[in-house]
Amino acid sequence: LAKTTQPISMDSYEGQEVNITCSHNNIATNDYITWYQQFPSQGPRFIIQGYKTKVTNEVASLFIPADRKSSTLSLPRVSLSDTAVYYCLVISGYSTLTFGKGTMLLVSP
Amino acid sequence: NAGVTQTPKFRVLKTGQSMTLLCAQDMNHEYMYWYRQDPGMGLRLIHYSVGEGTTAKGEVPDGYNVSRLKKQNFLLGLESAAPSQTSVYFCASSFPGLAGRTDTQYFGPGTRLTVL
Numbered sequence: 001l002a003k004t005t006q007p008i009s010m011d012s013y014e015g016q017e018v019n020i021t022c023s024h025n026n027i028a029t030n031d032y033i034t035w036y037q038q039f040p041s042q043g044p045r046f047i048i049q050g051y052k053t054k055v056t057n058e059v060a061s062l063f064i065p066a067d068r069k070s071s072t073l074s075l076p077r078v079s080l081s082d083t084a085v086y087y088c089l090v091i092s093g094y095s096t097l098t099f100g101k102g103t104m105l106l107v108s109p
Numbered sequence: 110n111a112g113v114t115q116t117p118k119f120r121v122l123k124t125g126q127s128m129t130l131l132c133a134q135d136m137n138h139e140y141m142y143w144y145r146q147d148p149g150m151g152l153r154l155i156h157y158s159v160g161e162g163t164t165a166k167g168e169v170p171d172g173y174n175v176s177r178l179k180k181q182n183f184l185l186g187l188e189s190a191a192p193s194q195t196s197v198y199f200c201a202s203s204f205p206g207l208a209g210r211t212d213t214q215y216f217g218p219g220t221r222l223t224v225l
Contacts, residue, residue: 034213043113043199043216044152087151096142096167097214099151 002026002090009104018075020103022088025069032091033064033071038102039084048073049091075105083107111135113217115200121223122190130185130220132200140203141183142167142214143175145196152199158183159205190224197221 006022024033032051036044048055050062050071061074075082085102116131132141140159144152144167154167158177172194174186183202187194198220206212 041219043201043219044214045216046213049213096154096157097152098168099144099153101149101151 002028002031002092004088004090004100006086006088006100006103008101009106011106011108012078013108014079015077018078018082018105018107020073020075020086020088020105021070022073023070024088024090027068027090028092030092033062033068034089034091034097035060035062035073036087036089036099037084038087044087044099047086078105078107080107080109113200113202113215115198115217115220117220118218119221121225122187123225124191126190127186127188128190128222129187130198130200130222132183132185132202132217134181134183134200134202134215136202136215137180138202138215139180139205140212140214141177142201142203143173143183143185144199144201145169145194146199146219147196155185155198190222192224195222195224 002024004024012018034049035047037047038044048060048062052064055062063072087102113134142157143155146152153169156175158164161180164175176184200217201214203214204212
């Protein structure tokens with residue numbers, strides 16, 4: 001399984017764009033990258049998943065360079081309610097999910 | 110559609126007591142999972158099930174047992190609770206996934222367990 005590395009914490013202000021980068025140097029050819037969000041006292045929630053280039057949905061964008069050794073989760077114009085822990089995971093086929101410590105994003109007024 | 114529900118929400122046990130945590134999902138998912146989350150840590154997989162009547166060990170299975178007698182329910186049992194099992198327990202469920210990749214997991218609200 002590819003190991004992921006992401007910052008422990010990040011700070012931002014309301015209205016700013018936040019980019020959280022995750023490195024996964026050992027990612028395999030068939031692996032996918034997925035991100036989950038967890039609010040305090042709640043279970044994680046799926047945000048976005050991608051294989052290469054760029055994926056966008058209603059809440060975030062995911063940028064994956066050609067070598068796929070890293071990925072960047074982009075949250076446009078964050079609000080206070082985006083304060084949460086964000087997990088980067090590499091999905092290897094039918095393997096189960098492996099959660100690291102994630103990135104604690106704190107959004108201030 | 111309730112999604113994934115967990116019972117109970119909170120529980121306090123004494124060392125050596127037993128209990129069962131219940132997870133129920135109404136999304137007709139084949140796969141179900143039990144995780145534990147300790148303070149400041151990510152989630153660690155305890156056991157999982159890929160279908161009714163089947164279970165498998167995850168990363169930290171010791172001290173826990175599970176059963177999947179019905180597709181919609183996944184039970185996590187602690188036969189003799191220990192203080193090291195104080196944690197927040199999350200249940201999740203998913204479809205098998207397409208094209209050989211794990212599908213999105215849907216999580217329950219969690220059960221906060223304290224073992225004294």
